[in-house]
Structure formats: C-alpha cells, structure tokens
Amino acid sequence: MKEKKKLLNSKSLLFCIVSISLCLSVGACSKNESDVVLTLPSEEVPMTTAACVPGDIEALRAIAKANPEAHLFEGDEPGQWKKINLKWVKGVDGKYAVSELQVKEGVEIADFVLNLDGSKKTNILFSSLQCLDIVSATIKEITVFNQPALKTVRINGEGKAQVEDINVQGGEALKEITIEGMPNVTTLLLGGNAIEKILLADLPKLQEQSNLKFRNGYDADGNQVEDTAVKELTLKGDIKSLNGLYLTGLGLERFTLQASLPELVSLTLNNNKLSGSLEIKGLEKLQTLFLSNNELSSVSVSGCPALTEFDASANKGLSDFSLSLPALKVLDLNETAVSALDLSSFANLKKVSAYNAKLTSVKLSSQNTKLSGINLSNNQLPEITFPKEVSAIYLLTMNNNSMNSLDLSRMSLLERVSVNDNKLETLRVPEGAEDFELLECKNNHLTAKLLREIKKTLTELSRWDIAPQRLLARADVQKKQIDASEEINELNLTPIVQKFNGKQWTDAVVSEFVQKGGIYTFGGKGKYRVICTDLGFQDWKFDVFSNADPYFIGEIEV
Template structure:
C-alpha cells in the first residue's frame, strides 16, 4: 500500500512538472479549435462569404460540406469563435496556407452591408496572391501580407486596396517585389483619407514600391521600412524612425525625400549621403535632431531643413554641386558660412537667431534672401552679394507672419549699396532712418516696402535720388514713418537739402509744427526759411508733412517723434 502511494505521488509530481514546463503558446495549442458542425450554427451570411472566396479561387470543393468541421483547409484556413449565449459561430481569422501552389490568389472583402462583422485578423503568407481588397470590416485589427521566401519573385500582386477599417492597428507587407500602389493611386499611400484612424504599426519590407507616402490620422507607434530599394519618392509624416540614414545602400534610386513632424526615435542623427539620383529633400518640424548631414548628392537641387533646431555646428552640408535652393527657416543659426555652396541662388534664413550679417558668409550666386523673423537683427550689410534681386527683412517676431506695428524691431542699419539688380525690397516694421545713400542707382527696382520705420526727410530724398524711375514703375509703401529730428546747437533743424530737392522737382515742401500735446505751435515759437527751422521758444515739438505724397505716390502718416528744444 505504501509502495502504491509512493508511485502515485511520483506520477502526480511528474504531471505537475509537465504542465509547468508548457508556455502559454503550448497551452493554446493543446486546446481543441472551435469548429461548427453545421452551417446553420454560423453567423448569417458568413458561409456565403466564405464560399464566394472559395469560388473566386477555384476551390469551391474545400467549403462545400454542410458540416464546416469536415471542410478542407488546403488553401485557406478559417479560425472560428463563438458567442457564449447562443453558440453562434463567426469568422475571427482568415489565414492562407503556406507552400508551393497553395494559398489563394484573390481576396475581396469590401461590401459595406455584406461582410464579416467580427473578423479580427487576415494573414496571407503565400506567393500566389494577385488581388487584395479589404474594406468595411468593423473589427479587423491586423493585416499581414507576405510573399514568403524563395517564391516571392513570382508574386503577381501589384496593388492593394484597404480602407474604412475603424479598428485596424497593424499592417505588415513583406516580400512583394511587384507591389507598387494602393487602390487607384499612382503611389502607395497610407494616410487619413483611407479611414483607419487607429493604425499604430506599419511594416513595409522588400516591396517594389516606387512612391511611398505614410501620413496617418495620428502618429504611428512604429514604422518598419527596409529592403524597399525601388523607392524613388518617400514622404513620411508623424512617425518615428529607428534609423535616419538615407544612402545608396538603403535607397539607391531615391529622388525625392520629405519628412514632416517626425517623432523622436532611437537615432537623432539625420544623414543623407551618396544619393546620385536625389533632387529634392524637405525635412520639417523635427527640432529634436542632434545633427543633419547632407553630402555627396551630386544632383540635389532643393534642400529644406525647416524648424529642426540646427546651428552652424550641427548642420553640415558638403559636395552638393547642383544645389540652387536652400531653405533653413526656423532654426537656431547665430552665424553661418555657406560660401562653399557656390551654386545656391535661393537662400531662406528667416526665423533664425542672427544679430548681424557680419556673421554670415554666403554664396556669391545668391539672388533671393528672406531674413525676416531674426528679431534681434541689428545690422544688415548685403553689399558682397551683387546678384541679389529679392530681399526681405520685414521686422517680424520669430515665427510670426505679420508685424506688431506697436513694437517695431530695432534694426537701424542696412547697406544695399551697389546691388543694382534689386527688384524687390521689403523692410517694413524696423527702425531704419535710411535705406539708400542717394548715390547708387537701382534701375530694376519694382517694389520697395518700408512702412513703419523711422526714415528721415533726408532719407526719403535719398530714396528718390536712387530711383530715377520712381514715378512710373516702382510700387512704393513708405507710410507710417516716425523719424527722429536732429537739433543743432543753434536750435535749428536743417532740411535745406530736402527743400532744394523739392524745388528741382517742381514741388513744394511744407511741414506742420505741433506741440507735444498735438496742438499747433504758436507762430512766434519758430521760423522756417527754405527748409531750415529756427526755434525761438523752449518746449517739445513734433513735425509732420504731407509733401512726400507728391514724390512717392500716396505716402501718408509722415511724422517725427517728439523732440525737445532747451
């Protein structure tokens, strides 16, 4: 009896040990799969859907029996689940069978009224698939399509159609060398238009996609891209990438690269190098980058690195012999040397942290130069760049696209001498007393905007002297000047140069003199002769004039700041 008890105890212990060694997956395998024994116990319409799939794939015999437990799963496997109350069976998963000449060639499930209502997973792992269209499956969470191994080159699938899948959170596509588009698009798109708002993971591996755009409704948790060596155009938005290296090994045919609002991933170093076909790069709103290096791209023409937190130390650009457009808007440059980029014509440096152009060395080829948004800029000297025809140094706060007229910026020194190719100059909302010196001529100028500045009467005359075609061809905006008045020791203010200019033009110069309270100054407090004021009484005064509207069409609100006579 004791011997029997001992043996029983040993067997019990072994049994317990056996169960403890099983993983959770092993336990699942031990469970008997759910199988309906009659089509009458299955969800309404789902048997017809399965048999339609079988018919489309010339395998109707597989699902012919009225007893689904007797079905053949030689091509397509069905995973069933059931409700706890009335034991109605429904399709939970569809899986193709792997192997030579197995699996299915066509899967079409996109009828909004007649579809699997509880289908959660589709897994196609075979090389025979030619057509895939899935939509309006309300509980579908996972789609996996894999051409599988050595037979992948035989896969005929060129396009997939997936949309209106409210629960889809995972999409993985792999080993499909002929796959290139989605739906009727000319590219492969993963974006909000296709209505899968919960998408969190996308894997695209070893495909034939040439143009890829990933711009989902909300940021992905993971994007896996590898082996897609046919890609020529790549657009990614609000995704995290584990590798920010783009080179001839990973994307040998890449022509256009656009990365927008990337989420911080494992790598913070953007490296683009050795891509001979690359012509256009745009990186936007990724201010967590630790560096950006772009080099050895012999045909790159346009490069944009916007709002990436870059400085001269963290932005390295080299060996770009055909680069003509460089946009560095919204970074943190306090100095910059781009002299080695000899072909750059269009350079955008707005919304950086420049304080003077003395810290700026550019290509002599530069033609267009926006600098607005460098709100601490004190000095602008652009005389080395003789090919400039467009300049914009509007006094905007960083990141703003409109001026705060109550608070003009402090920029008071601009030198544009010798820039005879100028066509458009915008300098609004600064503190400039002058723009031109009155000696150099600007025969090509068509637009001059310098509203809300401090241009003196002599500064206005210098503008007129520099623009021989001002009355006919130039679009002026010189309103709202508040200029400083220089009072000499003899208590005089000398605008005789301005008076003489007006006489030569056949126009008359006049000023209104007011006290600090805005009322007209008494006639015995000053004299005015040929442009020269002599003040006889101490006090605070202010000058204004409407005469400049005769020189610069329609100029108004031309006033001085308040000045004091001791």
C-alpha cells in the first residue's frame, strides 16, 4: 500500500509539473501580442548537427560568419547555442529543421547582422522557418528574402538600433510583419503576395515616400509574383519624418492611423479594398489625399489645413462625406453615390469633378470666386445656379442631367462648354467671351431662333455640336397639328414633312397634310414628323443638322 501511495504521489507530482509548464508557456510569435498561447513544455532539441537538415545548419553558420560574434552557432551540439533562441521541428525524414529564430529583449549581440537571403545568389535558406522574432538594440543590418515557410516577422530595435535599411520580402506563406522601435531606419522595403497584417511603429527617420515600398513577393520556387497583398496596415507611435505614404493596389481592407505624422504631405490609398468609414484628421502638412477605387461608404477629413487635393472617386457606395478643408483646390468625387454637394465654403476651390454620381443638388456661393473647372456629367441635376461672383470658370461639362435652363451670361472667361443630353429650353451665353471656342449642346430642346442668337453672340467658336434638337409643345394630338410657325414665318426656314413606313422615315405625300400659317394639319393615318436639316446658317462653316440628326419641330401619330 505504501508503494502504491508513493506511485500515486509521483504521478500527481508529474501532473502538477506538466500543468504548471503548460500555463507558463507563451508563444513568442502569437498572432496578437496580447493573446496567451499555450504550447508544449518544450520542443525537442537535436543532440547533434548531424540530426539536422544540412541546409539549415549552413544557413545558421552563414549568419554567424556575417557577425563579429562568429561563435554564435559554434560546435555540433545545438543545445549549447544560447544567444539566439531556436525552436526545431522534426520532419518525416527524422531530420530537425529550424521553425523559429528568436533574439529576446536584453540579449546583446554586438553589431548584429541578420542576412536571410534565400535567393540563388547566396542561398541562405531555411526549409521550415515560420517565425522570426528579433528584439535587439544592436541590430546593424536586416535582410529577409525568399524564406518559403516564413509566416511571421517581428523586428524591434528597442528605440536604439542603428540599422538604416530593412528589406523583408516574403512568399505565399508570409502573413504578418511588424517593424518597430527603429530610430534610424530611412528605407523600408516590404513585400509578399499573401501578407495580411503590417504594423509600423516608431520609425522617426523614415522620410521619403519612395523609401517606403511594398513590393511583389515570391512563390515557393523563388519566382517573383505579380500581386502584392496587404490586408491590414497600422501606423503607430513616432513616424515624424515621413512625408509621403504611397499604398496603392495592395488589397488593403483596413488602414489604421495612430501615428504622429507631422511631416506627411501626401497620402495615397488608391486601388485597395477599404470599406465602411475612414477618418483622417490632424495631419497639418498633408497636401494631397487619394482614396480612389475602394469600397468606402463614408469619409471624414478634418484638421488638415494644408490639404489642396482630395480624390475619393470610384468608391461606388460613398454617400456620406465630411470635409473641413479651407485650402482645398481640387475635389474629385467621380463615380460615387454622393447626392448633394455643398461647395459654398471652399473659397480656394478651382476644380470639381463628380461625374457618374447621384447628384440632385449642387450649392455654390459668392466665395467660389476661384472656381475654374466643373465636370458634373451623368447625374440627375435639375438645375444649377451660378452666383455673379462665380465668373472665372473656363471649362464647364454638365452632360446628361435634367436641366431645363442654364445661365452662363456672367462667365466671360468661358472657353469650352458641354451640356449635351439635358432638357434645356433656354441657354444664355456671355457676350464678349473672346476665348469661347467650343459649345456642345445637342439633344436638348433649343429652338432655331435661340441657336441663331447664340451663334451671333459667340463669334469666336471654332466648333459647336448642336444636332439633333427636339422641340417641346409643338404637337397637338387632338387637332392633328404640328406648329412650325416660328421657323417658317420668323426664320424663313423650309421644314420637311416625313412619314414613318415601319422601317424608316421618308417624305410624306403632299395630299396627306395641309400647311397654313406655318401650322401643319394631317389628314392621313400614320406617324408623321416635321423637321429641318438647314437652319439657315449660310455663313457658318459647319453643316450641323442632317436627316439623321435633324432639328425636330414636332412628331405626331394620327
């Protein structure tokens, strides 16, 4: 009984030891530093280098050779290597391979150089390395290149490391990169075609936009691939020297800005997958902000007094935006879901573009004196009013809206106007506009009389596109009449009467209608129209109307 009791006590003691070990073990390369990941008490450590994958031993010896402390992996007993922690995994062939390489906080390796270049040129290649975790104030050089199994990279210089350039290029396995506490880093190159998360923190000397690059990664065979993917990017802490951030085409789904960026001048996030709401604030030197081709629904920008150019185009669900930008000069909201646009407070605005949006209203004010270019085509605008102070516009494009009148009479600097495919019945143009060279206003309801007045006023036109035009309220179905009295009696035009034969329009038989005082009355049956192909612009160099694009006076079916 005593022997059995001793045995039970031994088992209990063993259970307690294992339990305590499990509770104290923490994964150094866990996905979230705040998570506690339980692991086995300890991995197996190979007794000799003969039990290891030869390529891994060669890679370790190459690391040692590049360092002043060449003894880092000296001898044939891996269990005796202390300064750099290694974790091993045993393969199906019975050989041990390095799975994690770690330098813990407080461990000093003078002028530490870590060159993991797995290219064919140097072939420092680990077969199963999944995690690289370096916390060292003595890092001198870091290169990580084409390690096929590498999933996680964390490099922390403890705010003291002297390294200036960091290059981390992964393959299909690389998911997370953290670079932090690097006071002297000026160039940062990161790449991989499957990266999901990047954290950059406390990089105060990272300055040039061109020096922060996200390059394409490499596949398992070492071949460069085309796509770079970064799902999440976080900037934290002190990155006070960075003046430009160019993050385009990375597949970003989340961008978190918690860093001090007092020198940031340009921020580009085009062609990503950012969705939901995005807030940018407190960037006092920011001048350009580009967010095009994402999936954003709401954008708020404030505390950016120097911002002059904002582009959120091709965010097709973007319907809500708040911009407090006193210096704004260029605004691009093309291909969004914005329905109301209030420009009244942008005193420095020069160009605005919001074509293919959902606009039903646009508000201008006397403050918009610098506005010179507008493109609001393909919206649902019923009207737009230009205050008298808004007179500097030289380019106006408002095709395919619902406007029935437009007054441009105060805009003497106009050069080019396109208002095709509206419902215009009245169009006022400026007198004395010496540089007015192009007018496009086809597919509206403008009368020949008005067109003649426009032609007479705009003496410098080199091109105008006015055909076809389709007049309103000229056909009376009950009386079977079309009124062309203005064209015949005032303008001395000769209308053409046509009938539709089921396939095309042909000249109508004279006996089927009567014209009296410019009013056509139809006695036959079928679909008739009265058109003009010549508006009497004998001195005009363009043949603007034709049978294919006529001046429609009226159409009726009797």
